[in-house]
Amino acid sequence: xxxxxxxxxxxxxxxxxxxxxxxxxxxxxxxxxxxxxxxxxxxxxxxxxxxxxxxxxxxxxxxxxxxxxxxxxxxxxxxxxxxxxxxxxxxxxxxxxxxxxxxxxxxxxxxxxxxxxxxxxxxxxxxxxxxxxxxxxxxxxxxxxxxxxxxxxxxxxxxxxxxxxxxxxxxxxxxxxxxxxxxxxxxxxxxxxxxxxxxxxxxxxxxxxxxxxxxxxxxxxxxxxxxxxxxxxxxxxxxxxxxxxxxxxxxxxxxxxxxxxxxxxxxxxxxxxxxxxxxxxxxxxxxxxxxxxxxxxxxxxxxxxxxxxxxxxxxxxxxxxxxxxxxxxxxxxxxxxxxxxxxxxxxxxxxxxxxxxxxxxxxxxxxxxxxxxxxxxxxxxxxxxxxxxxxxxxxxxxxxxxxxxxxxxxxxxxxxxxxxxxxxxxxxxxxxxxxxxxxxxxxxxxxxxxxxxxxxxxxxxxx
Amino acid sequence: xxxxxxxxxxxxxxxxxxxxxxxxxxxxxxxxxxxxxxxxxxxxxxxxxxxxxxxxxxxxxxxxxxxxxxxxxxxxxxxxxxxxxxxxxxxxxxxxxxxx
Numbered sequence: 001x002x003x004x005x006x007x008x009x010x011x012x013x014x015x016x017x018x019x020x021x022x023x024x025x026x027x028x029x030x031x032x033x034x035x036x037x038x039x040x041x042x043x044x045x046x047x048x049x050x051x052x053x054x055x056x057x058x059x060x061x062x063x064x065x066x067x068x069x070x071x072x073x074x075x076x077x078x079x080x081x082x083x084x085x086x087x088x089x090x091x092x093x094x095x096x097x098x099x100x101x102x103x104x105x106x107x108x109x110x111x112x113x114x115x116x117x118x119x120x121x122x123x124x125x126x127x128x129x130x131x132x133x134x135x136x137x138x139x140x141x142x143x144x145x146x147x148x149x150x151x152x153x154x155x156x157x158x159x160x161x162x163x164x165x166x167x168x169x170x171x172x173x174x175x176x177x178x179x180x181x182x183x184x185x186x187x188x189x190x191x192x193x194x195x196x197x198x199x200x201x202x203x204x205x206x207x208x209x210x211x212x213x214x215x216x217x218x219x220x221x222x223x224x225x226x227x228x229x230x231x232x233x234x235x236x237x238x239x240x241x242x243x244x245x246x247x248x249x250x251x252x253x254x255x256x257x258x259x260x261x262x263x264x265x266x267x268x269x270x271x272x273x274x275x276x277x278x279x280x281x282x283x284x285x286x287x288x289x290x291x292x293x294x295x296x297x298x299x300x301x302x303x304x305x306x307x308x309x310x311x312x313x314x315x316x317x318x319x320x321x322x323x324x325x326x327x328x329x330x331x332x333x334x335x336x337x338x339x340x341x342x343x344x345x346x347x348x349x350x351x352x353x354x355x356x357x358x359x360x361x362x363x364x365x366x367x368x369x370x371x372x373x374x375x376x377x378x379x380x381x382x383x384x385x386x387x388x389x390x391x392x393x394x395x396x397x398x399x400x401x402x403x404x405x406x407x408x409x410x411x412x413x414x415x416x417x418x419x420x421x422x423x424x425x426x427x428x429x430x431x432x433x434x435x436x437x438x439x440x441x442x443x444x445x446x447x448x449x450x451x452x453x454x455x456x457x458x459x460x461x462x463x
Numbered sequence: 464x465x466x467x468x469x470x471x472x473x474x475x476x477x478x479x480x481x482x483x484x485x486x487x488x489x490x491x492x493x494x495x496x497x498x499x500x501x502x503x504x505x506x507x508x509x510x511x512x513x514x515x516x517x518x519x520x521x522x523x524x525x526x527x528x529x530x531x532x533x534x535x536x537x538x539x540x541x542x543x544x545x546x547x548x549x550x551x552x553x554x555x556x557x558x559x560x561x562x563x
Binding site: 017021022024025026028029030031034035037038041042044045048049052053055057058059060061063064066067068070071072074075076077078079080081083086089090093094096097099100101103104106107108110111119214215218221222225226228229230232233234235236237238239240241242243244245246247248250251254339341346347348349351352355356358360361362363364366 | 500521524534
């Protein structure tokens with residue numbers, strides 16, 4: 001094969017790979033075609049890697065093969081983690097992706113310095129800044145999600161000012177390097193400063209902010225890869241990076257809307273400000289019920305809407321919830337699950353947990369549909385969700401969560417809440433829902449309470 | 464600015480718009496698999512790393528490139544694997560859904 005023909009074959013193979021990547025995402029739009037989407041992605045990736053091995057610049061395959069084999073050996077256990085560990089696994093994979101682009105950027109700089117055009121050096125700087133900050137930020141996020149780092153957000157006065165200052169410093173270094181691409185002494189700062197920034201970015205982040213943060217990091221990792229495409233003049237990388245970048249961007253916009261955060265708030269990563277607002281006490285009495293009493297009400301219901309939250313994941317209650325779903329369905333009761341976009345620790349977290357427990361996906365419904373159903377629902381059962389059900393978001397202008405779209409469980413005829421105690425949720429505010437006349441609190445661990453409900457319901461059936 | 468750089472910018476803009484249009488159609492039900500899938504696709508950065516390793520231009524570049532190949536390949540393998548595992552779990556109601 002002549003040289004230019006070889007290059008043409010590689011480029012054509014990349015076009016096929018890009019087409020398959022786009023189809024892969026298109027097929028992911030519905031559960032019926034989604035697995036075909038994964039297969040298209042796999043074939044595209046295989047074609048791209050095989051074509052790359054034909055590259056005429058390659059003189060030795062030894063370390064390439066070692067890298068591919070070692071990478072695959074690390075990837076297999078990462079692909080087999082428990083579903084409850086998916087948020088931290090995802091954060092870790094963002095870190096790996098960003099690590100790869102930052103390393104390639106660094107290697108390219110030292111290979112090419114001092115002959116780097118301003119355009120390429122700009123792209124290289126974007127690649128390295130985004131790669132380095134996403135690497136440390138994602139490791140921090142994974143550490144918080146895995147609970148090896150403290151989960152409470154740490155905030156101090158002037159935090160955003162300090163963070164922004166560090167980012168500006170990194171940009172100044174980049175600007176200097178664009179004009180002086182031979183400044184090898186300064187180059188390490190282009191890696192280290194964004195790494196520090198990445199750590200500081202996640203320090204003020206609490207658990208409930210994680211869905212937005214993970215989406216944002218996803219977007220940064222994609223943009224870093226797209227920038228790498230400009231450095232390596234690879235349209236394949238530009239397209240794949242742009243697809244990943246826009247995916248993460250869309251998800252972070254959806255997540256921030258679901259938490260009523262502004263757009264700039266997302267872009268600058270200024271999270272964790274909600275809990276600074278003072279808590280205000282709600283007057284009223286709380287009615288509590290035993291699982292026996294709750295089961296009696298459930299038996300008489302025609303329709304039940306379950307509202308799962310992060311508490312369900314923490315208590316690992318999803319399998320018990322499925323048994324509960326079965327017990328009610330057997331009695332002819334219509335059971336659905338109302339999923340808030342930010343329930344859990346990453347976009348779609350609750351859906352994956354419930355799917356793992358074999359709850360049919362057509363029973364999992366989105367917020368808007370759930371809200372039009374609630375007025376006709378006999379019992380809304382809240383399991384481990386808090387702020388996303390607080391009616392104060394609709395009417396209390398002083399509430400820190402005012403304006404946040406919520407699941408309107410208070411419109412159901414009866415509300416039941418499974419909760420450990422009366423402690424406030426992530427936003428640090430009392431939930432008015434608990435003080436309504438129609439609300440029954442069932443205190444206890446989600447898994448054991450749902451277990452008792454299942455026993456009551458199935459026990460009654462045998463009589 | 465060469466014409467190739469300009470055409471690459473066109474590609475970036477068009478791909479970003481294509482991404483928006485395709486991804487906004489993904490059901491919120493599948494947002495977690497979406498993220499793990501795009502993560503696997505993004506690991507296409509492995510092709511850049513492979514060339515750097517294979518060219519053997521400097522020891523530093525070979526070392527950094529090999530680490531990048533490892534990191535990116537683990538995302539490719541792990542990302543596709545977990546996405547498929549997740550999607551296999553999503554099942555419709557046994558009654559056949561009903562709504563058509």
